[in-house]
Amino acid sequence: MPLKNHLKEMRARLGVxxxxxxxxxxxxxxxISQIERGDYSPSVTLxxxxxxxxxxxxxxxxxxEEDGTNE
Amino acid sequence: xxxxxxxxxxIAACVLLGAVCGFTAAKLADGGDxxxxxxxxxxxKVGIVxxxxxxxIAAGMLTVAYVLYSKASxxxxxxxxDDDEAFDRIEAMTNTPLMAANLTLVLGTGLFGCAEYFLxxxxxxxxxxxxxxxxxxxxxxxxxxARIVEFEKKLNPEKKGSVWESNFQKQWLDSCDEAQKQMxxxxxxEAFRVSNSLCxxxxxxxxxxxxxxxxxxxxxxxxxxVWLTMNLTYMRAAxxxxxxxxxxx
Numbered sequence: 001m002p003l004k005n006h007l008k009e010m011r012a013r014l015g016v017x018x019x020x021x022x023x024x025x026x027x028x029x030x031x032i033s034q035i036e037r038g039d040y041s042p043s044v045t046l047x048x049x050x051x052x053x054x055x056x057x058x059x060x061x062x063x064x065e066e067d068g069t070n071e
Numbered sequence: 072x073x074x075x076x077x078x079x080x081x082i083a084a085c086v087l088l089g090a091v092c093g094f095t096a097a098k099l100a101d102g103g104d105x106x107x108x109x110x111x112x113x114x115x116k117v118g119i120v121x122x123x124x125x126x127x128i129a130a131g132m133l134t135v136a137y138v139l140y141s142k143a144s145x146x147x148x149x150x151x152x153d154d155d156e157a158f159d160r161i162e163a164m165t166n167t168p169l170m171a172a173n174l175t176l177v178l179g180t181g182l183f184g185c186a187e188y189f190l191x192x193x194x195x196x197x198x199x200x201x202x203x204x205x206x207x208x209x210x211x212x213x214x215x216x217a218r219i220v221e222f223e224k225k226l227n228p229e230k231k232g233s234v235w236e237s238n239f240q241k242q243w244l245d246s247c248d249e250a251q252k253q254m255x256x257x258x259x260x261e262a263f264r265v266s267n268s269l270c271x272x273x274x275x276x277x278x279x280x281x282x283x284x285x286x287x288x289x290x291x292x293x294x295x296x297v298w299l300t301m302n303l304t305y306m307r308a309a310x311x312x313x314x315x316x317x318x319x320x
Contacts, residue, residue, distance in 0.1 A: 017152060017153045018155045018158070019152065019158075022229075026248075027248040027249070027250070028227055028247075028248050028251065029155075029158060029227060030159075030162065030250070031248050031249070031250035031251065033155060034250055040250045042249070042250070043249055
């Protein structure tokens with residue numbers, strides 16, 4: 001997945017664990033864990049919710065990186 | 072070699088294989104029927120071997136499953152709520168017991184059916200022990216399944232559903248978020264893809280076996296029914312999703 005994220009750093013800044021972060025954005029702890037590990041790329045809705053809870057723009061949490069497979 | 076040529080070669084190979092199998096089946100068609108072949112073997116011995124295999128598989132799988140589940144349950148008691156990696160580790164520990172419980176149910180049902188076929192006329196004790204093994208293993212596997220689900224619910228309080236209720240799968244799915252639903256859908260599609268290939272192979276085998284062993288049309292009807300149900304369900308769901316049912320997927 002060419003989507004890099006800084007969710008772990010943002011979460012640390014908020015001082016919440018994965019379960020609490022999940023509650024804040026209305027998702028499970030497992031999903032937060034998967035996003036942080038890069039195993040899951042969230043939907044636009046969830047990405048926007050995460051950015052909103054972190055008080056930043058969505059591009060500050062998620063970065064799209066070309067992986068070269070489409071070239 | 073371009074794709075069309077490769078495809079043509081593959082089709083030609085399939086036709087050739089079909090012809091060879093058909094010819095062989097026709098040649099073997101005089102081989103006699105399967106029940107006659109079974110008459111020549113000691114049904115009681117085969118039944119006992121199948122029953123012992125059932126006991127060994129059920130006992131082995133359930134023991135491993137209970138040990139791993141107990142380990143996960145013990146580890147969860149001392150879990151630090153801020154230790155995110157420990158959460159992931161404990162959840163991963165429940166995968167094997169869950170798989171073992173499900174395999175016990177499926178394999179147990181198959182082995183029980185086969186053992187009973189041979190044991191039914193082999194004295195009342197043997198015909199009673201086999202169903203007893205089946206019932207006990209089904210109960211133990213179901214209880215384990217329920218305990219793992221309750222354990223998962225403790226780790227993830229947003230999860231809903233009880234395995235003892237008929238609509239458990241729907242309740243569980245409804246309580247899953249987008250990532251978990253995607254995981255379930257992908258795993259479901261993989262199961263569909265593999266089952267589809269398996270059904271096509273089984274159809275050919277059953278078709279040939281029908282002539283060679285005079286099995287009758289029942290096996291072919293069953294495989295066709297499963298294959299048809301799978302495809303109709305898939306296509307019906309796909310059409311429904313295409314026309315507005317995909318909003319909250």
